[in-house]
Amino acid sequence: MKWKIPLFKIYWTEADVKEAEKVIRSGMYWATGSQIEEFETRIKEYLSAKYCLTFNSGGSALYALMLAYRFKQGDEIIVPSFTFIATAYAPIYVGAKPIFADVEFETFGLDPEDVVERITPKTKAIIPIHYGGMPCKIEKLNEVAEDHNLVLIEDAAESFGAKFKGRCVGTFGESAIFSFCHNKVFTTGEGGCVVTENKKIYERLKLIRSYGRVTERGYFLSAGNIDYVEIGYNFRMSTLLAALGISQLTHVDNAIAMRRKNAKYLNRNLAKVDSIVVPEPPSNNYFAVYQMYTIRVLGGKELRDELMRFLQEKGIMSRVYFEPVHKYSIFRNLGYKELSLPNTEELSSQVLTLPMYPQLDRCDMDYIINSIKEFFSRNKINEKETNNKGM
Numbered sequence: 001m002k003w004k005i006p007l008f009k010i011y012w013t014e015a016d017v018k019e020a021e022k023v024i025r026s027g028m029y030w031a032t033g034s035q036i037e038e039f040e041t042r043i044k045e046y047l048s049a050k051y052c053l054t055f056n057s058g059g060s061a062l063y064a065l066m067l068a069y070r071f072k073q074g075d076e077i078i079v080p081s082f083t084f085i086a087t088a089y090a091p092i093y094v095g096a097k098p099i100f101a102d103v104e105f106e107t108f109g110l111d112p113e114d115v116v117e118r119i120t121p122k123t124k125a126i127i128p129i130h131y132g133g134m135p136c137k138i139e140k141l142n143e144v145a146e147d148h149n150l151v152l153i154e155d156a157a158e159s160f161g162a163k164f165k166g167r168c169v170g171t172f173g174e175s176a177i178f179s180f181c182h183n184k185v186f187t188t189g190e191g192g193c194v195v196t197e198n199k200k201i202y203e204r205l206k207l208i209r210s211y212g213r214v215t216e217r218g219y220f221l222s223a224g225n226i227d228y229v230e231i232g233y234n235f236r237m238s239t240l241l242a243a244l245g246i247s248q249l250t251h252v253d254n255a256i257a258m259r260r261k262n263a264k265y266l267n268r269n270l271a272k273v274d275s276i277v278v279p280e281p282p283s284n285n286y287f288a289v290y291q292m293y294t295i296r297v298l299g300g301k302e303l304r305d306e307l308m309r310f311l312q313e314k315g316i317m318s319r320v321y322f323e324p325v326h327k328y329s330i331f332r333n334l335g336y337k338e339l340s341l342p343n344t345e346e347l348s349s350q351v352l353t354l355p356m357y358p359q360l361d362r363c364d365m366d367y368i369i370n371s372i373k374e375f376f377s378r379n380k381i382n383e384k385e386t387n388n389k390g391m
């Protein structure tokens with residue numbers, strides 16, 4: 001289906017093309033090379049993080065972190081169910097058990113009080129997400145982790161550049177991951193990274209990312225001795241993508257500013273619609289980057305789904321991010337059938353993610369706003385008609 005207004009568009013420049021082209025034209029080192037370290041340094045500097053390593057996806061970054069922390073069978077890791085499935089899969093990759101906690105409605109992030117309820121002697125870590133570019137209650141979650149001696153790993157896949165009290169998300173926990181998949185605020189097509197302040201984890205990750213290999217000057221540069229000291233995999237990002245990432249990062253602030261401006265316009269206009277809750281940050285402490293623009297439709301799942309269909313007829317793409325992960329067949333079959341997370345389930349029945357990207361112009365936004373208003377005014381008329389018929 002060709003959408004009049006898709007959910008996302010990539011924000012790219014001619015400079016991005018030139019940087020990637022340089023690597024191609026070099027005729028060498030498309031896999032590993034200096035662009036990787038340079039990209040990592042730039043990310044580290046942007047976020048004020050201690051160590052950074054790039055990966056070939058956000059999911060690989062999360063998986064590698066599970067291996068680096070040596071989580072294993074018998075360990076429990078607290079995760080949200082209101083997330084992309086990668087967060088919930090991560091513990092399972094290493095035999096640990098995901099324990100789902102509920103979310104709160106202000107940021108759609110993990111509810112710190114519910115997290116506390118789910119801590120047991122087996123709990124090793126908490127993995128909150130920052131939903132769609134909105135920081136979660138990360139300060140509180142950090143306190144919970146510290147009080148219970150747990151590792152806090154931020155799944156910041158969707159939230160590069162988001163801040164809480166002026167500090168970038170991804171630097172509150174001991175480690176964090178980001179995704180650079182093509183719907184994120186800046187992108188390398190596929191890709192991701194880990195940032196960490198733990199040197200031991202950083203050193204282990206370097207090995208895990210590259211088959212556990214130790215070489216003198218890098219595998220493709222040196223003809224010298226090689227040793228393999230850890231079970232690893234090829235989780236590496238290529239230099240081609242790192243070069244693209246370096247260039248993308250130079251205009252990420254621009255992209256974020258445009259997203260924020262668009263979100264402000266949508267918020268101002270959609271807040272007037274009775275049945276909608278717009279994504280406003282809870283206070284000025286929250287700097288949201290609006291990787292996604294997600295409204296809540298009050299009035300039930302049926303109404304939300306109807307709105308989605310109505311928008312589809314208008315050529316406007318929208319989508320439900322997220323269905324509760326614990327309701328998917330894989331988790332039901334893994335023993336979570338009876339689990340109930342009231343906030344997660346209610347929120348999932350309300351959310352609708354609308355198009356959001358830097359280039360979204362006024363005309364497109366007005367079309368979205370007017371379509372939504374049209375839907376609700378028609379619905380009011382239908383409601384009145386039904387009521388009259390019933391009299």
Ligand SMILES: Cc1ncc(COP(=O)(O)O)c(C=O)c1O
Pocket residue numbers: 057058059060083084086087129155157158178179180181191192
């Ligand atoms: C919250 C969250 N975690 C993890 C990931 C995985 O990232 P990737 O798609 O780069 O593997 C995503 C992807 O969008 C995500 O939204």
